[in-house]
Amino acid sequence: ARAFHTAGRSPSRPLLVAAFTNEEGVRFQPDMLGSLCFAGGISPEEALAVTDRDEVSLEESLKEIGYDGPLAPGFFAPGEYLELHVEQGPVLDREGLSIGVVEGVQGISWWKITFTGTANHAGTTPTALRADAGYGAARTIVFLRDLALSSGKTLATVGTLFFEPGAVNIIPSKAVFTADIRDPSEERLAEADEKLKAFAEDLAAEEGLEVSLERLARFSPVVFSSTLCDMVEETARELDLSSRRMTSGAGHDAQMMARICPTAMIFVPSRGGISHNPAEHTDRKDLLAGAEVLLRTAEKLLAKE
Numbered sequence: 001a002r003a004f005h006t007a008g009r010s011p012s013r014p015l016l017v018a019a020f021t022n023e024e025g026v027r028f029q030p031d032m033l034g035s036l037c038f039a040g041g042i043s044p045e046e047a048l049a050v051t052d053r054d055e056v057s058l059e060e061s062l063k064e065i066g067y068d069g070p071l072a073p074g075f076f077a078p079g080e081y082l083e084l085h086v087e088q089g090p091v092l093d094r095e096g097l098s099i100g101v102v103e104g105v106q107g108i109s110w111w112k113i114t115f116t117g118t119a120n121h122a123g124t125t126p127t128a129l130r131a132d133a134g135y136g137a138a139r140t141i142v143f144l145r146d147l148a149l150s151s152g153k154t155l156a157t158v159g160t161l162f163f164e165p166g167a168v169n170i171i172p173s174k175a176v177f178t179a180d181i182r183d184p185s186e187e188r189l190a191e192a193d194e195k196l197k198a199f200a201e202d203l204a205a206e207e208g209l210e211v212s213l214e215r216l217a218r219f220s221p222v223v224f225s226s227t228l229c230d231m232v233e234e235t236a237r238e239l240d241l242s243s244r245r246m247t248s249g250a251g252h253d254a255q256m257m258a259r260i261c262p263t264a265m266i267f268v269p270s271r272g273g274i275s276h277n278p279a280e281h282t283d284r285k286d287l288l289a290g291a292e293v294l295l296r297t298a299e300k301l302l303a304k305e
Helices: 002-005 035-039 042-048 058-064 093-096 133-151 184-205 228-236 251-257 282-304
Strands: 079-087 099-105 107-116 156-157 161-166 174-183 210-219 243-248 263-268
Touching: 002 133, 002 263, 035 042, 035 251, 042 058, 079 251, 079 282, 093 099, 093 243, 099 228, 099 251, 099 282, 133 156, 133 161, 133 174, 174 184, 174 228, 184 210, 210 251, 228 243, 228 263, 228 282, 243 263, 263 282
Parallel strands: 079 263, 099 243
Antiparallel strands: 099 263, 107 174, 107 210, 156 174, 161 174
């Protein structure tokens, strides 16, 4: 937007820059909550009522930082949506390419899993007589890794794990952990969900535990606009930038916006494929190349009547 203003040019169509809340979903679930709400996937009332681990709602948090704006989602209908992002993976960096033309996003399934057993003395309770919630969690974590390895395409991650009462000499009475399952195939993703539920329930029955599985998020794989992808690829070629087609392994606001308008994404390399880590880095030249592709593609779209 600043580039058009600096150049003294007035596009024939409006250009809006979006900054959606809670894209990562670390504190509030589901992730991409702002764009999901904007695209009609969840009502504003439902979104604002979501709470974090301390039972603080999204509405309370937005008010606290002065971000509870007056406009309701859907106050305008976008014609197209473009998003520029670092790849967060190793492909572009490893292949020495400048631009990733993102054709879609793999599906995501998030779970909160709770095993409940009986707290008891670690030194006096025979192993065979324990109702060990920690053991239930450990077995399920190994199962998820084996599930991913057997598929070759599925990814499974346990990113949080909490034990109660949390003492070195007490058998856990409760284990609470999350599972992040991803796959570009809706069929495989659904199958992984069912296998996880069946394994956890069978294990709980076998070990004298109780188990609950709470759905935190579930998004099917998304395919972006072939027309916009062609345009991004063409723009990279015109700028003499190397590129390749690819699918995003991470979730992005673009996958929500694809519900309501033609959408595409542009990736730039992540050095070493490192992301969600203080060592994450993208070279300045790659950032500028991505911004140039974004600008030139937007320019073509804005020239349309």
